[in-house]
Amino acid sequence: MHELSIATSILKSAEREVENCGGGAIKEITLSIGKLAGVEIDSLKFIWSECMRNTVLGNAQIVIFEPEGNARCLDCGTVFGMKKIYDSCPGCGSYFKEILSGKELKINKLIIE
Amino acid sequence: MCSTCGCGSNENGVVIKKMGTEEHIHYHSDGTQTLHSHGHKHAHPHEHSHSHTHEIKLEQDILGKNQLTAEYNRGFFEALNILCINLVSSPGSGKTTFLERSITDLKGVADIYVIEGDQQTSNDAERINKTGAPAIQINTGRGCHLDSEMVSKSLRLLNPKPHSILLIENVGNLVCPAMFDLGEALRAVIVSVTEGEDKPLKYPDMFHTSHVCIINKTDLLPHLKFDLEKLRDNALKVNPKLQFFEVSAESGQGMGEWYQFLKSKIA
Numbered sequence: 554m555h556e557l558s559i560a561t562s563i564l565k566s567a568e569r570e571v572e573n574c575g576g577g578a579i580k581e582i583t584l585s586i587g588k589l590a591g592v593e594i595d596s597l598k599f600i601w602s603e604c605m606r607n608t609v610l611g612n613a614q615i616v617i618f619e620p621e622g623n624a625r626c627l628d629c630g631t632v633f634g635m636k637k638i639y640d641s642c643p644g645c646g647s648y649f650k651e652i653l654s655g656k657e658l659k660i661n662k663l664i665i666e
Numbered sequence: 667m668c669s670t671c672g673c674g675s676n677e678n679g680v681v682i683k684k685m686g687t688e689e690h691i692h693y694h695s696d697g698t699q700t701l702h703s704h705g706h707k708h709a710h711p712h713e714h715s716h717s718h719t720h721e722i723k724l725e726q727d728i729l730g731k732n733q734l735t736a737e738y739n740r741g742f743f744e745a746l747n748i749l750c751i752n753l754v755s756s757p758g759s760g761k762t763t764f765l766e767r768s769i770t771d772l773k774g775v776a777d778i779y780v781i782e783g784d785q786q787t788s789n790d791a792e793r794i795n796k797t798g799a800p801a802i803q804i805n806t807g808r809g810c811h812l813d814s815e816m817v818s819k820s821l822r823l824l825n826p827k828p829h830s831i832l833l834i835e836n837v838g839n840l841v842c843p844a845m846f847d848l849g850e851a852l853r854a855v856i857v858s859v860t861e862g863e864d865k866p867l868k869y870p871d872m873f874h875t876s877h878v879c880i881i882n883k884t885d886l887l888p889h890l891k892f893d894l895e896k897l898r899d900n901a902l903k904v905n906p907k908l909q910f911f912e913v914s915a916e917s918g919q920g921m922g923e924w925y926q927f928l929k930s931k932i933a
């Protein structure tokens with residue numbers, strides 16, 4: 554259940570930002586969790602409320618972007634969408650690729666009030 | 667229960683213990699102790715009729731702190747020429763036997779240190795301690811993986827010599843440890859031939875982030891319907907750069923190549 558570590562890290566960053574602002578609570582938090590990032594969004598949501606209770610994120614709205622997986626084939630240069638990290642190039646069948654998106658695991662922004 | 671922090675619950679805290687000694691560290695990594703809410707809202711001297719909102723564009727990696735500490739660890743290892751390997755597997759892959767055998771066979775070749783990750787027990791660390799290698803036990807409690815801060819704290823207790831090998835046995839699961847860089851030079855995923863050939867496809871993140879794949883318990887192959895080629899093909903689909911070692915930690919078969927590989931890395 555590494556989603557707990559993810560939630561804890563998010564909370565630590567959020568607390569730091571609120572402290573830098575001289576206090577307040579977070580109204581909205583925007584996250585990017587790529588489809589290939591290895592995080593179960595349902596698990597994260599499941600533990601979220603318990604983890605965030607009585608914290609700066611206790612009443613925050615969560616907005617989650619889920620970028621799709623995209624890669625560039627290292628053999629023929631085709632750019633293609635991937636559902637799985639082991640999808641092969643539709644152009645030439647190669648498994649060698651550079652992942653362009655889908656591995657994001659970021660806090661994009663916070664709204665503090 | 668730890669006398670240092672007086673916390674009665676080992677379940678939520680991390681305990682790091684040097685085997686064969688009383689030295690240990692106990693801390694909470696789940697952030698619960700930092701959740702003091704100081705009520706800044708009511709501390710405002712005057713109430714505004716309109717509310718202030720600040721929008722902060724962070725664009726910050728959620729695991730950025732782990733990554734940073736992992737890089738500190740990596741710098742430490744590189745400066746002292748310590749080869750650090752993060753070993754990941756499912757329970758039952760024979761990882762501890764693999765470690766025991768490696769330590770015993772490499773005596774006189776290299777100093778080996780071990781960090782053992784486990785949620786609750788120290789059974790594996792006790793087995794390692796018997797081989798004579800200095801070992802640290804990290805009990806992660808609720809945590810299902812090691813992180814770079816745990817390793818950083820362990821290094822202070824372990825105090826490894828230059829030109830040595832540090833083997834980290836991560837908590838036994840193929841999901842969570844994939845996301846947490848510990849600062850290792852190499853990540854090795856161990857699978858045994860008693861597991862399915864589709865393991866790499868079921869746990870692609872782990873195979874994708876590993877450099878080495880150790881296929882263990884090959885001595886059992888004659889008794890099993892296991893397609894070794896298929897396992898390798900599946901693993902190569904996920905990670906075409908993966909390097910394989912086929913071994914039996916029980917019989918010693920194939921271990922020589924693994925030792926050659928380690929020696930080449932610390933030479």
Ligand SMILES: [Zn+2]
Nearest residue numbers: 626629642645
């Ligand atoms: Zn291609």
